[in-house]
Amino acid sequence: MKIIIPNDVISVPMSLKRNQQLWSGCGDMLFINHDVGKLAIKRTKVPKQVTHSRISQSAVALKRKAHSYQVERHFYKYHACELIPPCNTASYLGEGGANGMDYIVFRDFSSQGFVQVDKPSEAQIMAVIGWLAKFHAHFLQSPAEHVWEQGNYWHLETRPDEFKRMADGEVKQAASLLHHRIKNSYWHTWIHGDAKLANFAFNGEQALGFDFQYVGKGIGVSDLMLFITSVLDEQAQLLYADDYLKLYLDTLRVELLGKAASIDVAQLLSEWEALWPVVWADFYRFLLGWKPDHFKINKYMKFQTQIALQQGR
Ligand SMILES: Nc1ncnc2c1ncn2[C@@H]1O[C@H](COP(=O)(O)OP(=O)(O)O)[C@@H](O)[C@H]1O
Ligand SMILES: [Mg+2]
Structure with missing residues (x-):
């Protein structure tokens, strides 16, 4: 199933709520209601300098972070589907990019x-x-x-x-x-x-x-x-x-x-x-x-x- 997320929905500013932000300002979780049900969208954009008290950001750390989001997208796109219950994973519904950020669309697991x-x-x-x-x-x-x-x-x-x-x-x-x-x-x-x-x-x-x-x-x-x-x-x-x-x-x-x-x-x-x-x-x-x-x-x-x-x- 290919999920289409309207551009104005996916492009809303990143959340300022702490519990919706990803690690050190690298993105957020966007929760929306869609025709197919409740969705959880992981939006990522690795900044030039991350905001963390214990890290003066080296190129190594930033590269690691950016790559980690690519790895996650690859895993969900090609491999998560190989796993069957009870080895459940978040239901992957698609991915995309908009305005310099990348995103993965999941079914909100709370709806399951x-x-x-x-x-x-x-x-x-x-x-x-x-x-x-x-x-x-x-x-x-x-x-x-x-x-x-x-x-x-x-x-x-x-x-x-x-x-x-x-x-x-x-x-x-x-x-x-x-x-x-x-x-x-x-x-x-x-x-x-x-x-x-x-x-x-x-x-x-x-x-x-x-x-x-x-x-x-x-x-x-x-x-x-x-x-x-x-x-x-x-x-x-x-x-x-x-x-x-x-x-x-x-x-x-x-x-x-x-x-x-x-x-x-x-x-x-x-x-x-x-x-x-x-x-x-x-x-x-x-x-x-x-x-x-x-x-x-x-x-x-x-x-x-x-x-x-x-x-x-
Ligand atoms: N499919 C999903 N359904 C509902 N909530 C989710 C889903 N995926 C992530 N979340 C929520 O977003 C939080 C952050 O997602 P996660 O992938 O763990 O990123 P992080 O790298 O920031 O820990 C999770 O702890 C969870 O509360
Ligand atoms: Mg986590």
């Missing part, structure tokens, strides 16, 4: 009964873990065509500014090694790349994922790690993160059974399980350069980092 939540139920956490396992199984060993050669927004090659800012120490010294352990994983897939709770909506116990700006090649446990940082506090991570890892790996095993004879499922699972401490250490490395007092830095993250550092010695 999906809502965002601050405190997910246990069943909703399980739904996202199931969603991730299906997503990762689907894109297993896919080449990174028109998506990021390496998915997620914190990997080392995409963060030279933060790396420079990082105080010297064992994590900084091991950064490149950690990065290469992830990058050189034999088994890879496409990761969502920003799989935090805020990028999922729920209809009862069904999850819907959106915000695919950092989708690209990676290892599944990296998405799981970021999701865990967004739903469990330090205490809960210490108690339950390893159980969720096991659940994720078990679910992935079921998803992969019967997919292709060439997949050595046991080898894949053991490779990704061994990289669990490494994805925590890699994210810790990013946080140390981005905001060393970030609330996500906690005992579980540091514990996993120590394991990763010892493995590397």
